Amino acid sequence: MSIKEDHNRFRDIIKGKIKDNLKKYVSQGEMIGKREKDYVKIPLPSIDIPTFRYGPKQKGGVGQGEGKPGDAADGEQGQGKGQAGSDPGEHMMEAEFTVEELAEILGEKLELPNIQPKGNKQIDSTKTKYSGLAPVGPEGLRHFKSVYKRALQRYISSGTYNPENPVIIPIRKDFRYRTFKTITKPMVKAVVIYMMDVSGSMGEEQKEIVRLESFWINAWLRKHYKGLETRFIIHDAAAKEVDENTFFRTSESGGTLISSAYKLCMEMIQNDYPPHEWNIYPFHFSDGDNWSGEDTRLCIRLLKEFFMPHTNVFCYGQVESKYGSGQFLKDLQKEFPADERILLSQIENRDGILDSIKHFLGKGK
Amino acid sequence: MGNLTPELEAERVKILKFAKDAGLDFFETIFELITYDQINQFAAFGGFPVRYPHWRFGMEYEHLSKSYEYGLSKIYEMVINTDPCYAYLMEGNMHMDQKLVMAHVYGHCDFFKNNVWFSPTNRKMMDAMANHSTRIRRYMDRYGYDVVESFVDTCLSLENLIDRYSPYSQKSIEQKAEAPRDASFLLRYDREYMRNYINPKSFVEEQKKRTAEADLKKDKFPSESQKDVLKFLIDYAPMADWQVDVLSIIRDESYYFAPQGMTKTMNEGWASYWHTKLMTEKILTDSEVIDYADHHSGTVAMSPQSYNPYKVGIELFRDIEDRWNKGRYGRAWEECDDVRERKNWDKKLGEGRAKIFEVRKIYNDVTFIDEFLTEDFCIRNKLFVYKFNQKTGKFEVDTRDFRAIKAKLLFHMTNFGQPIIRVEDANFENRGEMLLVHTWEGIDMQPDFLTETLKNVFTIWRRPVVLATVMDNEQMLYRFDGQEIKTHKVGGQEKSST
Numbered sequence: 001m002s003i004k005e006d007h008n009r010f011r012d013i014i015k016g017k018i019k020d021n022l023k024k025y026v027s028q029g030e031m032i033g034k035r036e037k038d039y040v041k042i043p044l045p046s047i048d049i050p051t052f053r054y055g056p057k058q059k060g061g062v063g064q065g066e067g068k069p070g071d072a073a074d075g076e077q078g079q080g081k082g083q084a085g086s087d088p089g090e091h092m093m094e095a096e097f098t099v100e101e102l103a104e105i106l107g108e109k110l111e112l113p114n115i116q117p118k119g120n121k122q123i124d125s126t127k128t129k130y131s132g133l134a135p136v137g138p139e140g141l142r143h144f145k146s147v148y149k150r151a152l153q154r155y156i157s158s159g160t161y162n163p164e165n166p167v168i169i170p171i172r173k174d175f176r177y178r179t180f181k182t183i184t185k186p187m188v189k190a191v192v193i194y195m196m197d198v199s200g201s202m203g204e205e206q207k208e209i210v211r212l213e214s215f216w217i218n219a220w221l222r223k224h225y226k227g228l229e230t231r232f233i234i235h236d237a238a239a240k241e242v243d244e245n246t247f248f249r250t251s252e253s254g255g256t257l258i259s260s261a262y263k264l265c266m267e268m269i270q271n272d273y274p275p276h277e278w279n280i281y282p283f284h285f286s287d288g289d290n291w292s293g294e295d296t297r298l299c300i301r302l303l304k305e306f307f308m309p310h311t312n313v314f315c316y317g318q319v320e321s322k323y324g325s326g327q328f329l330k331d332l333q334k335e336f337p338a339d340e341r342i343l344l345s346q347i348e349n350r351d352g353i354l355d356s357i358k359h360f361l362g363k364g365k
Numbered sequence: 366m367g368n369l370t371p372e373l374e375a376e377r378v379k380i381l382k383f384a385k386d387a388g389l390d391f392f393e394t395i396f397e398l399i400t401y402d403q404i405n406q407f408a409a410f411g412g413f414p415v416r417y418p419h420w421r422f423g424m425e426y427e428h429l430s431k432s433y434e435y436g437l438s439k440i441y442e443m444v445i446n447t448d449p450c451y452a453y454l455m456e457g458n459m460h461m462d463q464k465l466v467m468a469h470v471y472g473h474c475d476f477f478k479n480n481v482w483f484s485p486t487n488r489k490m491m492d493a494m495a496n497h498s499t500r501i502r503r504y505m506d507r508y509g510y511d512v513v514e515s516f517v518d519t520c521l522s523l524e525n526l527i528d529r530y531s532p533y534s535q536k537s538i539e540q541k542a543e544a545p546r547d548a549s550f551l552l553r554y555d556r557e558y559m560r561n562y563i564n565p566k567s568f569v570e571e572q573k574k575r576t577a578e579a580d581l582k583k584d585k586f587p588s589e590s591q592k593d594v595l596k597f598l599i600d601y602a603p604m605a606d607w608q609v610d611v612l613s614i615i616r617d618e619s620y621y622f623a624p625q626g627m628t629k630t631m632n633e634g635w636a637s638y639w640h641t642k643l644m645t646e647k648i649l650t651d652s653e654v655i656d657y658a659d660h661h662s663g664t665v666a667m668s669p670q671s672y673n674p675y676k677v678g679i680e681l682f683r684d685i686e687d688r689w690n691k692g693r694y695g696r697a698w699e700e701c702d703d704v705r706e707r708k709n710w711d712k713k714l715g716e717g718r719a720k721i722f723e724v725r726k727i728y729n730d731v732t733f734i735d736e737f738l739t740e741d742f743c744i745r746n747k748l749f750v751y752k753f754n755q756k757t758g759k760f761e762v763d764t765r766d767f768r769a770i771k772a773k774l775l776f777h778m779t780n781f782g783q784p785i786i787r788v789e790d791a792n793f794e795n796r797g798e799m800l801l802v803h804t805w806e807g808i809d810m811q812p813d814f815l816t817e818t819l820k821n822v823f824t825i826w827r828r829p830v831v832l833a834t835v836m837d838n839e840q841m842l843y844r845f846d847g848q849e850i851k852t853h854k855v856g857g858q859e860k861s862s863t
Contacts, residue, residue, distance in 0.1 A: 002415065003406040006423030009514075013420055044428055049421070049521050050817035052784050054808045062773050063751050063762075064667040064676070 014045045103223040106216060106357075113362070114224065128180045137177025150174040190225035190279035192218065193268060195261040197286030198252045199236040206319040210285045211248050213317065213353050217283065220361055225279065231268060235261035237291070241268070258290050258328065259298040266306050275310040282311055283360070288318045288326035296331050303332075308341050315343045315360045367396045373454070376464050376648075383647045384471040388722065389639065391474035392488070393449035396467065400456050404440050405429040407453060411622065412445035413494045417501035417614070418510075419517055442466040446477040446625070448488035461653040462660060468643040472636030475725075480631070482624045482729045485532040490621055497614045504607045516608055520615040522821040525783045526594035527616060529623050590787040590802065595619070597788045602825050612825070626781040630730045634678015637665065638721075641679070667746075672777075680746055681737055685724060686717035730778045738774065740767040776806070784810055789833075798844075799826050803834035810834060819845045 107114075133143055151170040155161040161168075194214055196202070222228050232247035233239050239260040242250065265282055273280055290296050307314045318329040329346060336342040340363060345356040369377060377396060384391075399407070409426035410416045433439050441462060444452040452470040454463050477483050487493055505513045551572075554563045591597045595616040599609055625632070641661065649657055665676040688694055692712030701707055724733065743765070750773045752763040763769070785804040793800035799822065803810065815832065822830045822845075829846040833855075840855035 002418065003409060003422060003426050005418060006409075006420055007426050008423065009418075010420040010423030010427060044431055046424055046428065047420070048814075049518060050814040050821070051522055051525050052786055052803070052818050053525075053811055053814055054782070054784060055811040061751060061777065062672050062748055062770055064673075064747050064749070 010047075013047065103219040106220060107223070126182055126184050128182050130178050131181045132179050133176040134179045135173075135176065137179065141178040143176045143178050146176045147174050150176065188225055188279065189227070189229075189273075189277055190221065190281065191229040191231065191273050192221060192281045192283065193231045193233065193265050194247065195233045195235065195239075195265060195282065195284040196247065197236070197256055197258070197261075197289075198234045198250050199254055199256045199289070200252070201256075201287050201289055201321055202319070203321060206287060206321050207248060209319050209347055209350060209353060210317075212350070213285075213347070213356060214283065216353070216357050217360065220357070221281065233261050233264055233268075235264075239264040255291050256286070256289055257295050258284075258286065259295050259302065262299055262302045262307075266302060269306075269310065280311040281313065281315070282307065283315045283317065285317045285319055286328065287321040288328040288330075290328045293331075296328060299328075300332070300335050303336075303342060308339075311341070313341055313343055313360070313363065315345070317356055317360070318344075318346045320346065320348045368398055369396055369454075370398070372460070373398065373463055376460075377467055380464065380467045380471065380643065380648060383643050384468070384475075384639070387639070387643065388718075389471055389475040391450065391471060391478050392447075394444075394452055394470065394474050395449050396452050396454055396470070398454050398456055401433055401439065402430065404443060404453055404455050405433060408440055408443055412443055412451075413491060415495045415498050417498045417517070418505065419514065419521075421521065442469055444470045444473045445490070446483060446486060446488070447491050448478075450474040450477065451491070459656060461649070461656050464648050464653075465640055465644055465657065465660065468648060469636045469640040471643075472639035473632060475639075476628070476632050476635050479726050480624075480628060480729075481727050482533070482628055486621055486624055487617075493617070493621075497618070500610060500614065504611065508607060513607075513611070516611055517615070519821045519824050520612050522818050523595060523598075523825075524615055524619045525781075526786055527596075527619050527623065528592035529627060529780060531593055532620060586791050587788060590789045592785070592787050594786060594788050594801070597791070598825050601791060603827055604825065608825075623781070624729075627729045627731075627778075630674040630678045630681075630778075631725065631728060631733050632678070633675045634680075634682050635725050637675050637679040638682045672774075677746075681733065681742070682721050682724070684739070684742055685737055686721050688717070689720035690715055690717035692716075731775060734771065734774050734778065738771050743767050743770050784808075786832075793831055796829070798829040798831055801830065801832045803832060805835040809836050812836065815843060816845070816850045819843055819850065823847060 133146060147170050148168065151168045151174045152161070154171075154174065155168060196207075196210055218228070218230065230244070232242050232244055234242050234247060234250055234252075235256070235258070236252045237255045237257045237260065241264065261284065269275065269278075269280060269282075290299070303314060316329070316332060318326060320326070326346075329344060332342070332344050336344070343360050343363070345359045347353060347356045367374070367377075373396075381394075405426055407414060408429055409422045416422055429440070439455070441455065441458065442452065444450060450470075450473075452466075452474075454466055458466075501513065501517070551564050551569070554560050587597065595612060598604075599612050599616065604612070644657060644661075665673065665679060667673045667676045690713075691710060692698070692714040693710055698707075698710065701710070724737070728736070744767075748770050749765045750763045750769050751760050753759075754761045785806075787802050787804070788799065789802040790800040792798070801822070815834070819830055819832055829844060832843045834841055834843070842853040842855060844851045844853065
C-alpha cells in the first residue's frame with residue numbers, strides 16, 4: 001500500500017536520515033513529556049509545514065460552559081468524529097498516558113528486555129491470607145454470612161422456612177470458619193541512587209537532560225519493582241544527599257571531586273541497603289570534569305572494589321557541556337572497556353537520551 | 366457495489382428509504398466496510414484511496430494509527446464528496462454505530478449535492494486525485510524524488526493562499542481595449558447650451574482625476590491586487606513546466622477541499638440533525654437506545670476550550686426549524702419586547718422544515734452564523750468568548766456578550782481562519798520584487814512561520830519578496846532576498862537576521 005511508503009518517508013525524516021531542511025520544523029520530543037497530575041503528555045512527532053498563520057496566543061475562540069469572565073477556560077479537547085477535510089492541525093498532537101503505560105511504550109520502542117532481579121539475592125516474605133472456609137475453627141473466625149446462608153438453604157430445602165416468621169437457627173452443621181494460608185512471596189527490593197555533578201560547568205540544559213533521562217529510567221524501573229526507592233546525591237567538591245526537588249534545581253560553583261559522591265553512595269548502600277537483599281542501581285551524571293587524575297583513580301578503585309560486586313549495574317552518563325573536558329568518561333572507558341556491570345554512555349543532546357537509556361537498561365539487569 | 370454484510374446491506378436499504386422519504390436528495394452512495402488500518406490510511410489521504418507520494422500523508426497516518434492503538438480516538442465514518450459518493454464503515458464497530466454512521470452519511474451526501482458552495486467542486490475527484498498522483502510520480506521518476514518532494518513541500522507551504530470565493534464569481538473578461546482618451550467621460554448632450562449643465566465643471570474635474578488614477582494603475586502590475594496568490598505565481602513566476610504543473614495540482618486540491626472548510630459547521634450540523642431524526646424516529650431498536658444516546662452525546666459534547674461544529678450546527682438547525690415553525694422571525698418578532706409574549710410566540714406556521722432545506726442549499730458557515738445566531742441561542746447554549754491572559758498564562762473566559770461571540774465566530778470562519786494575503790505589486794520598488802500585503806485584522810501572524818513561508822515564496826518567485834504586515838502594533842515590512850530576512854519598521858530602522 002502506498003501509505004507505507006509515505007509513512008516510511010516520514011519516519012526517516014523524523015529520524016533525520018533525510019532532508020535536513022525539514023528537520024527544523026520537526027517538533028521533536030517523542031519521549032519528552034510534561035507531567036500533569038498523574039498523566040504525562042507526549043507530543044507525537046510531527047512536522048509543521050510553515051504557512052502564513054495567526055500566532056496562537058492571541059487567538060482565543062468560542063467555548064461553551066459555565067464560568068464568569070476571568071475564570072479559567074481549561075479543558076480537554078472534546079472528542080468528535082473526524083470528517084476528512086482540509087482542517088489544518090492547529091493543536092499539537094498530544095497523547096496522554098499514565099506513567100505505567102509510558103514505561104510499556106518505552107520498553108517496546110527501545111526493545112528493552114525485562115529486568116531479571118538478582119536471583120540469589122531475593123528474600124522471601126511470608127504473609128497470611130484468608131482464603132477459604134472450613135467446618136471447624138475458632139469461634140473468633142466464624143463467618144457469619146455463610147453460616148446464615150447455609151442455614152437458610154437448609155430451611156428452604158426442607159420446606160420449613162416461613163416467610164411470615166423468618167427465624168433461622170443454625171445448627172452445628174451450618175457453621176463455617178475462615179481459614180488462612182501462609183504464602184511465601186519472593187520480595188524484591190530495589191533502590192536507585194542518582195548522583196549528579198552540580199559544579200559550575202553543568203548548565204541548565206545539561207540538568208534538563210539528566211531530569212528527562214532519570215524520569216524515564218524511573219518509569220522503567222518502577223514497572224519492574226513495586227515500591228522502588230530513589231535517593232539523590234549532588235556533588236561538587238563535596239557530596240551531600242538532597243531531595244528530588246533540590247536535586248534538579250541546585251547549581252553550585254567550584255571544583256569537582258567525583259569520589260566524594262561515590263563515597264557517600266557507598267556509605268548509603270552499606271548503611272541502608274544490604275546488597276544481598278536489594279537490587280541497587282547507582283546512576284551518575286556529570287560532564288566529565290574531575291579535579292585530578294588521582295581522584296579519578298580513587299573512583300576507579302571504588303568502582304572495582306565496591307560497586308562492581310555489590311550493585312546490579314553501575315551507570316555513568318556523561319552529558320556534553322561546553323566547559324567539560326569529558327576526560328572522566330575516557331578514563332573509565334580505558335579501565336572498563338566492555339564490562340557488563342559498569343555501563344558508560346555519552347549523551348550529546350536531548351536526542352541522545354533514548355540511546356543512552358537503551359544502553360543503560362538494555363542489558364536487562 | 367459495496368461489500369456490506371447481508372445484515373448491514375438490509376439496514377442500508379431501509380435507511381436509504383427513510384432518508385429519501387424525509388426529503389434528502391443525494392448522489393448514489395456506496396458504502397464500503399474496511400478495517401481500522403485501511404480507514405486510517407484513507408483518512409490520511411483525505412478520504413481518497415490514492416494520492417501523490419508525500420510524507421505528510423505518512424505523518425497523518427502515524428497520528429491516526431497511534432491515536433487508535435493507544436485508545437485515544439477512532440474514526441467512525443468517512444465520506445467523500447464525489448459522484449457517486451463513497452463512504453466507509455469501520456469493521457468491528459457496533460451494529461448500532463454502523464446504522465448511525467449510515468444515517469449521518471446520507472446527511473452529508475445530501476449536503477454535498479445540494480449546497481451551492483459545493484457546486485463548483487469536481488465530483489470526479491477520485492479520478493483527478495489518481496491522475497495527480499500519476500503526474501507527480503512521473504516527475505519524480507524524471508527529476509528525482511527529493512527534488513520533486515522538496516518542491517511539493519514549498520507548494521504546500523503556500524497552499525492556503527487561494528481566493529476561496531473566486532470559484533463563485535464569473536469575472537468579466539478583462540478590459541484589454543484602450544478606452545478612448547479625451548472627453549469620453551462627458552455625458553451625452555444634444556444641445557450645445559445644455560453642455561455645462563449636464564457636465565458641470567466639478568464633474569469634469571472628478572472624471573479627469575479618475576482617468577488619471579486608472580492610468581496610474583495600469584502601470585502597476587498586477588493592476589488589481591490578487592488574492593489568489595497561487596494563481597498569480599502559476600501565471601507569472603519563472604518556473605519549469607513540471608513545477609507549474611505541480612503547483613497547479615496543489616492549487617486544484619486546495620480549492621477542492623475549501624468548501625468543506627467553509628461549511629464545516631453547517632455540514633456536520635446537517636448530518637447530525639438527520640442522524641438524530643432518522644435514528645430516533647425510525648431506525649433504533651429498544652436495546653440500542655442507551656448506546657446511541659451515549660455515542661451521540663459524545664459527538665456533540667462541547668468543552669470550555671473548543672468549538673464543536675457538530676453541536677453548534679445541529680442546535681442552530683433545530684433553532685431555525687423551531688423559529689420558522691412558530692413564526693419567530695421578521696420585524697414583528699424582532700421588535701417585540703414583551704417577555705411573556707415572546708415566550709408564548711407561536712403562529713403555527715409550520716415553515717421550519719422547508720426553511721432548513723433552503724438554508725442548507727444557499728448558506729455557508731459565515732452567512733449561516735451571521736444570519737441565524739441569536740442572542741437567545743448564545744444564552745441557551747452557554748457560549749462564551751475566551752482569550753489568552755498574558756499574566757496568568759492561561760486561557761480565560763473573556764465575555765458572554767452576544768456581539769463579541771458572534772464577531773469571534775465570524776472572524777474564525779472568514780477566510781477559514783487564515784490571514785488574508787494579497788499580491789499587491791509584482792514590480793515593487795521597480796526591481797521585480799514581489800510585495801505581499803497582509804490585511805491585518807487585529808491579530809498578528811506567527812513570526813517564525815512567517816519568515817519561513819516568505820522564504821518559500823522566494824523559492825518560487827526567485828526575486829526578493831516583501832511582506833507588509835503589522836507586528837506588535839507596528840507596521841512592518843519583512844523582506845527576504847535569498848540570503849537573509851530583513852525586518853523593517855515602516856519609517857524606521859532596519860534589522861536583519863538569517
